[in-house]
Amino acid sequence: MTPPSRPEPTAPAQIAADPPAPSAGTVEALRDAVLSSSQAWETTRSLVDEVGPRFAGSPGDRAAVAWAQRTLTAHGLQNVRAEKVKVPRWQRGHEAAHLIAPYPRDLVVAALGGSAPTPPRGITAEVIAVPTVADLDKLDRKAVEGRIVFFHARMERTQTGTGYGKAVSIRTAGPSAAARKGAAAVIIRSVGTDVERIPHTGAVFYQADAPRIPAAALSVPDAEMLERLLAKGPAKLTLTLDSKVLPDAESANILGEVPGSSAPDEIVLLGAHLDSWDLTPGALDDAAGCAIVIEAARAIAALPRKPRRTVRVVLFANEEFGISGARAYAAAHAAEIPRHLIAIEADLGDGKVLTASFLGSDTARPAFEALVRPLVPLGVTFIPDDAHGGSDLIPLRALGVPLADLHQDATRYFDVHHTPNDTMAKIVREDLDQAAAAYAAFAYAAADMSGDLGRIPEDKRQRR
């Protein structure tokens, strides 16, 4: 998404000059109530401690589905239901990378999600290093053929998380780009901002026109060592990955609602994803997001006066390995799509919400800005850039459903993203509570607003 330059938040004093929105008192009281008595940390803990890793189709995924139904019900949501989703299954096995030359050394490695396996004895080859896919493209096939390609571009740490989008192509596109030039395998520097000895996994996108070669991520310190050694001379390593593809499995999107008081057929959708990568308890990604939207809905459900429209929580199945749940939701709810006022997803960890942005009818932008005005005292700034939307909103965006971003501080997020290190120890409770308060206030204001937010113009329905 576009990196916003963050102006100082408008002072609350200026807000008071505007005419109050119809439900302003309620929205502000709701916001403050969540801020002071949020259960979001406890909900995050519950998913992390009691379920843990929950990769699509795994036993943990089944436990998460049961957890979600139980939890939405216990938090006062109605119409709690599981909607079946078919998910692909990929399973990590033994994995190892052993440097043979110039010095023997075990490297810390993790297969990328979906990686093909190596032969049982591994692939042993010389390493050729390039920072990015564009750098690889400049090389002759002869320099690459039979080698292990090592992509070592560094991810930049930014508050908005924009470094990820710039760096991630070494993981998503690197393996097929290398395979097209005859590479035997790919290793990458983990796409992350930490310097811990823990690799970051994430999906590889194999292209149809290239052989599916094995691909894995080194921890950042291992990648930096390899880069130092390659600056002095050749290096050779053995990569062994024992992954496999299993038959598709069944998972589910879990839905729960606070039914609208006067327009229950109209929907404000609060999304997050229930799954995690296989090797992580997924505290920030995305137990925190689940907890934020559950907490927002819980607080609204507890109010004596419900908003006019329905607030629907959707905990999507399998975001990580192909957004299966998002596609299934859009298909199953096709008839309802025109009645989705707006959709928003919490999938950027536990950070504070810093900015609010919108994608919908351009004429509706002032109405959206009014919706987020009660968030200003939380430190949230409206920015006029188009919202990006979470991954699970891609199918809804394609159908024109307006999107909001309540963009969280992503400074720390990519330190642990897609790693075993994404644990409760990294959750900052007060930041998480601020995010829950922002989601709650926004959801209520949207569900109770007059008028609507139009549709996304045709030319903005696909992500660029």
Next chain:
Amino acid sequence: MTPPSRPEPTAPAQIAADPPAPSAGTVEALRDAVLSSSQAWETTRSLVDEVGPRFAGSPGDRAAVAWAQRTLTAHGLQNVRAEKVKVPRWQRGHEAAHLIAPYPRDLVVAALGGSAPTPPRGITAEVIAVPTVADLDKLDRKAVEGRIVFFHARMERTQTGTGYGKAVSIRTAGPSAAARKGAAAVIIRSVGTDVERIPHTGAVFYQADAPRIPAAALSVPDAEMLERLLAKGPAKLTLTLDSKVLPDAESANILGEVPGSSAPDEIVLLGAHLDSWDLTPGALDDAAGCAIVIEAARAIAALPRKPRRTVRVVLFANEEFGISGARAYAAAHAAEIPRHLIAIEADLGDGKVLTASFLGSDTARPAFEALVRPLVPLGVTFIPDDAHGGSDLIPLRALGVPLADLHQDATRYFDVHHTPNDTMAKIVREDLDQAAAAYAAFAYAAADMSGDLGRIPEDKRQRR
């Protein structure tokens, strides 16, 4: 060690009022030369990248011994030699901890160094949690018998590293304390200040009066999760450790010298330890210390005018698993002990030197203070507390050899201590260079001083 309260460093202006030490010009020029052109980072990198893990008796240890001889020679030291040391051998094997109840979960674990193995199928038992050994001592045997004891005291982060001494008894003494009450095994919260998903190993000290039960460390996030679950109800886990003891092996202390110009038989000893724990490349512990003392000696060797006494670098074998090298050195050099003016060890990572302290003849304290005066502009403060000395100096201390501490900032040290995460990525070059400059200046000043520093009084020769 005693936690010093750190006063502001004495201003250099005050120093100027004192009469200059005989070699003051040289010491200060040396200090500034090391600060501006230190090779300490490159020496650290060389040991970490080219040798890596080097646990006593392992192939890495043999590679380290060869590296040290090569490196001391290349850095201009003379009389470079290996002195044989017999070391015990312990080998880590497969290790796993799996929580069975209340929820299934793999925990990140590492055997403590020297731990006995479990049976091949592991030990499965209820967990009983206590913070410290003192808390365990209050329990009835019946509460402990047959259980896995979980020590979960937290280590405090301090600049001086004093939190380690307070917390480490759960690792060193916990296993035998638990065994005396009939425990089946011990797990501990890693003794470290980080919250990463990486366990800290370190030696267990089995007592003769207790069965040797298996003992392992959980990563801090895993320990915190287990603590949360145990606060709600019982927990059960399976611990599997496949360690073994092998026959003693041969290692070596590596010595190198800058021979004294007029009193070459008198020695200023600069120590560090060459070995690391098995699972870590040991960048801070203790490649950085080796690099600091090598850099100090290299810079002194490069001077046109050598100090009066010999500066001897000793890279000790096997500090981590029983200070074998330190004992061997004291035995092999018994005749020379009276001619050791002072000994100092660098074994606290890459941090800046913050304080200087002394242990020797009380009447020699003012002379020591004069020696460290050239370190004041580096931000080093003399403190009148007794020096503690590195672990490898315990045998010399027992023989009365005066000790110095150039105590480094340990704020970050215990984040990675005894973990695979102790890598070059954690080395702060400018801090390391300051430490090398401090060691160089101190070593020169001591080696060139008039008079001597006496002996440690009998009642202070044993560590408390």
